[in-house]
Amino acid sequence: MRRQVPLILCFVFGVVMMLTQFSPHSFSQGIYEEVLSWALIISPFMLVLGTVTLIQTHVARIRRRTEHWQYSFIIFAGILLMVVIGIPFGPQHPIFVWLFNNVQVPMDATMFSLLAFFIASAAYRAFRARTFEASLLLVTALIVMLGNVPIGDLFWNTVLSGLPWDNGLSDTKQWILDNPNLSARRGIILGVSLGAISQSIRILLGIERSYLGGGD
Amino acid sequence: MIKITQWIVVCLVLCVSVGIAFSQGLSPPSNVTAVDTPNDDGSSVTIKWDAAPEDSGISGYQILRRIAGGGLEEIGEMLPAGTTTYVDATIEKGNVYAYIVRAVTETEATVDSNETAPTTGTDEWFHTGRIPLFVAMLLFGAAIVWNIYDARSGKEIFVRRIPGLEAVDEAIGRATEMGRSILYVLGLGGVSGPATIASMTILGQVARRTADYETPLRVPCRDPIVMSVVREMVKASYLDEGRPDAYNEENIFYLTSGQFAYAAGVDGMMIREKPAAVFLQGTFYAESLILAETGNSIGAIQIAGTDSEHQLPFLITACDYTLIGEELYAASTYLSREPMLLGSLKGQDWGKVLIFASLVLGVLLELSGVNWITTLLQRVG
Numbered sequence: 001m002r003r004q005v006p007l008i009l010c011f012v013f014g015v016v017m018m019l020t021q022f023s024p025h026s027f028s029q030g031i032y033e034e035v036l037s038w039a040l041i042i043s044p045f046m047l048v049l050g051t052v053t054l055i056q057t058h059v060a061r062i063r064r065r066t067e068h069w070q071y072s073f074i075i076f077a078g079i080l081l082m083v084v085i086g087i088p089f090g091p092q093h094p095i096f097v098w099l100f101n102n103v104q105v106p107m108d109a110t111m112f113s114l115l116a117f118f119i120a121s122a123a124y125r126a127f128r129a130r131t132f133e134a135s136l137l138l139v140t141a142l143i144v145m146l147g148n149v150p151i152g153d154l155f156w157n158t159v160l161s162g163l164p165w166d167n168g169l170s171d172t173k174q175w176i177l178d179n180p181n182l183s184a185r186r187g188i189i190l191g192v193s194l195g196a197i198s199q200s201i202r203i204l205l206g207i208e209r210s211y212l213g214g215g216d
Numbered sequence: 217m218i219k220i221t222q223w224i225v226v227c228l229v230l231c232v233s234v235g236i237a238f239s240q241g242l243s244p245p246s247n248v249t250a251v252d253t254p255n256d257d258g259s260s261v262t263i264k265w266d267a268a269p270e271d272s273g274i275s276g277y278q279i280l281r282r283i284a285g286g287g288l289e290e291i292g293e294m295l296p297a298g299t300t301t302y303v304d305a306t307i308e309k310g311n312v313y314a315y316i317v318r319a320v321t322e323t324e325a326t327v328d329s330n331e332t333a334p335t336t337g338t339d340e341w342f343h344t345g346r347i348p349l350f351v352a353m354l355l356f357g358a359a360i361v362w363n364i365y366d367a368r369s370g371k372e373i374f375v376r377r378i379p380g381l382e383a384v385d386e387a388i389g390r391a392t393e394m395g396r397s398i399l400y401v402l403g404l405g406g407v408s409g410p411a412t413i414a415s416m417t418i419l420g421q422v423a424r425r426t427a428d429y430e431t432p433l434r435v436p437c438r439d440p441i442v443m444s445v446v447r448e449m450v451k452a453s454y455l456d457e458g459r460p461d462a463y464n465e466e467n468i469f470y471l472t473s474g475q476f477a478y479a480a481g482v483d484g485m486m487i488r489e490k491p492a493a494v495f496l497q498g499t500f501y502a503e504s505l506i507l508a509e510t511g512n513s514i515g516a517i518q519i520a521g522t523d524s525e526h527q528l529p530f531l532i533t534a535c536d537y538t539l540i541g542e543e544l545y546a547a548s549t550y551l552s553r554e555p556m557l558l559g560s561l562k563g564q565d566w567g568k569v570l571i572f573a574s575l576v577l578g579v580l581l582e583l584s585g586v587n588w589i590t591t592l593l594q595r596v597g
Contacts, residue, residue, distance in 0.1 A: 022346050025339045026257040026309075039408075042441065050440035053470040060466060067488065104474075111476035115502060118509040119530075126533040185525050188541045190571060192523045194356075195545030196410040198564040201360050203413070207556050210417045210449060210548065 007206040014204040051079075140176060147173025242273055242327050245317040250332040253303060255345050258337035260305040263315050265329065267300050275322045279304065284312040284334060294320065312336050348592055355570070360563030367559025375561060380519050380537035381550045387517045388425045391492035397432035398422070399491040401482055401507060403498025403522065404475060407441045410545070411523040415497035416442070416449055417548030418521070422495065423453035430462050436471040436485060438478045443470045479503035483510045496520040496535065497544065500527045508534035521547065 013035065020032040058072035085096045129135040146152030152169040160168070202208035245265040253260040268274045277295040279302050280288045291304060307313055313336065317329040367373060391398045400419055405412035419435070426433040433450065437443035447468045454463035471481040483506065486494065494511040496504070496518065504520075504527040511518045512534050520531040521539030532538045539547060542564070549557035578589040 022343050022350050023341055024255050024257050024343050025341045026259075027339070028341075029257055046440045049444065050470050050473065053440060053443065054472075057466070057469045107480075108474065108476040111480050111506065112502065114506055118505045118534075122505060122509055122530065122533045188525045188528065191540075191542035191568070192525070192545075194564050194567045194571075195414075195542035196523070197353075197356060197567075198360055198560050199410055199414060199545045201357055202364075202557065202560050205361070205364070207364060207560070208417065208548065210420045211413055211445060212448075 003209070003212060006212055007209065011204050011206065014200070054079075143169060144173050144176060147171075242319065242321060242325060243268075244327045245277065245319050245329040248315070248317050248329040248332055250313065250315045250335045252335060252338050255340055255343045256337075258309050258339040259307065260303050261307055261313055261315075261335055261337055263302045263304065263317065263332070265300055265317050267298065268319065272319075273321045274319045276320050277302075278318045278320060278326075280316040280318055280328070282314045282316075282331070284314075288316065307337050309337055309339075345595060348595070356563075356567045359566040359570075360560050363563035363566070364556050364559040367555040367562070370555065373555070373558040373562055375546075375550060375558060378539070378543055378546070378550055380521065380539045380543065381547055383517070383519055383537045384422060384551065385425065387493035387495075387519055388422065388429060388431060390517055392429040392431045394492045396492035397434050397489055398426060398493045398495070399482075399485060399489070399511075399516075400433060400435045400495045401497070402435065402437060402442060402446070403496070403500045404438055404478070404503070405442075405499035406439050407445055409499055411497075411499045412442060414523075414545045414548065415521070416446060418495075418497055418544075418551065419446060420449045420453050421548060421551040423450040424457050427454040427457035427459040427462055430459070432464075433467060434485065434489070434491065435468040436478075436482055437469065438471060438473055440470050443468060475501065475503055476506075479506045482507055486510050486514050486516070490514050491516055494518045496522070496531065497539070497547075498522065500524050500531070505530040505534060511535070 016031065017035060020028045023029075054075070058075050061069045061072045082096070082099065085093055085099070089096065091097075123141070127134065127138040127141055129138050146155070147169040152173075153167045156163075156169045157166055165171070199208065203211070245268065248263065248265040250261050250263045252258070253262045263279060265277075274297050276297055277299055279291050279295070281291045281304065282288050291306060292302065295302060302317075304313070304315070312334045314334050315332045319327050319329075388398060400422060402412060402415050402419070405415075407413075423433060425431075435443075435446055435450070437446060447465055450468060451460075451463050451465070454460055472478050485491075486507075487510065491514075494507075494516045496507055496511070497520070500507075500522050501524065504522070504524070508518060508520060508531055518535035519537045519539075520535040521544040522528060522531060523541055523544055525541065528538065528540060532540075546561055546564075549561055574589065574593075578593070581587065581589055
């Protein structure tokens with residue numbers, strides 16, 4: 001019974017929500033909106049669950065003096081500070097906004113900016129022309145990169161000005177993006193969509209039930 | 217005296233307006249119709265009229281509406297010249313409406329069309345424009361269900377080798393031999409995301425093996441609900457393997473909901489704990505390469521899988537194995553080898569054959585000058 005009820009609910013709601021996509025009637029759209037609003041109820045529980053788990057994890061770290069346990073105090077200080085300012089004064093309070101803009105945003109930006117260096121290191125490994133495929137990748141990447149910057153076409157139109165067509169690099173880049181690249185992407189998207197539908201049917205029919213917590 | 221003067225002014229203005237209208241040959245909008253907008257919940261009416269000639273002098277249109285028994289009222293903004301359709305989405309169900317389309321010139325002269333027949337908005341139970349999609353869904357669903365139940369007969373189903381999944385045992389074995397942990401990252405998706413569900417089912421299979429080998433499995437989560445589900449799943453896997461004592465709930469924990477804060481937290485774990493194997497399975501965005509490159513830098517064997525096609529090049533570049541798109545959804549089936557699940561994979565292949573056949577047929581028909589299949593697909597889109 002512990003398993004049957006969730007499986008029945010999953011099937012009923014899955015089929016109903018699927019059918020609402022084919023019925024514009026206000027009754028079916030009403031059901032759709034209503035069920036979506038039910039899902040929103042989960043959000044406050046999620047917040048409480050997340051906070052409690054975070055506190056439990058870091059209390060355990062401090063109690064056991066695990067490696068770098070001192071940093072857990074910073075977590076508690078951060079939580080406490082934002083709660084003390086945020087709950088009584090609201091998220092529009094200047095101090096709350098200042099903390100967000102001057103602590104959270106720069107730290108996020110720092111992590112994001114690391115991407116530039118990681119792209120460079122990954123590209124270096126990927127573009128080493130050791131095999132035919134890697135060489136092909138290297139040539140294609142060079143065309144796309146040069147086609148994306150003005151100096152690419154400047155080079156093409158001045159140094160290779162004898163060639164019969166202008167802006168060859170940006171045109172070739174666009175052709176690569178619009179044809180082989182887009183075809184491959186659409187192939188992947190089709191596969192992903194079919195896979196997602198197939199998985200949804202397995203879940204609706206109760207064949208795949210590992211998300212309920214393992215085996216039978 | 218004042219009233220008489222006002223009347224003379226009004227008459228003069230009217231005469232001038234009508235005179236200008238007639239001098240420019242301004243004709244009223246023709247063939248004006250108002251019908252219930254198809255395939256909606258009865259909340260709108262569509263008004264259509266014929267396009268005026270380019271030299272008609274019309275600079276725009278104003279729609280007027282009459283609720284049964286009431287007066288005329290202007291609705292919406294002035295529509296530009298060349299407009300031939302207007303959808304009135306401000307109607308109330310149950311009321312009956314009639315419309316007039318007023319043509320306006322640059323000199324503010326106006327001429328009204330005939331009033332349309334009364335109409336009202338009606339709720340539609342079925343979206344007729346989605347019939348092809350509905351039929352395709354039924355066909356595809358039927359193919360999957362038929363193959364699932366056909367697989368129960370015990371027929372051998374061939375599944376092509378997926379290197380990324382073959383390497384799962386190798387990765388876990390390596391971690392066990394090195395005495396290090398396994399890091400499983402579920403990505404940024406919520407519990408309702410198909411990729412997250414696929415990732416969780418793979419995690420269930422991985423947990424069975426780590427339970428056998430007693431290898432620590434660490435799962436930092438970005439969503440507390442995902443964390444709760446994952447704890448239950450991993451616990452059940454350990455129970456199924458008869459190793460409930462080896463399960464440690466603290467290894468599956470909530471890290472943070474912030475995208476880059478999560479990336480920073482996971483990166484920190486990689487650098488400090490140096491796991492021997494890293495699984496990146498689920499939905500990823502810009503943080504994918506940050507995670508994968510850090511994993512690469514610590515020398516971990518990395519198995520990635522995502523449905524985010526924009527992140528695939530990054531993961532392919534930085535990871536040892538990558539499950540591309542549909543392989544992620546096939547993974548749980550592949551690892552568990554349950555016949556019914558394998559049947560669904562076969563049904564999925566039937567869907568691919570159907571799409572491929574439609575593509576080939578569409579190309580051939582287009583080349584022959586027949587474009588009904590293209591039109592059909594565009595309608596569905």
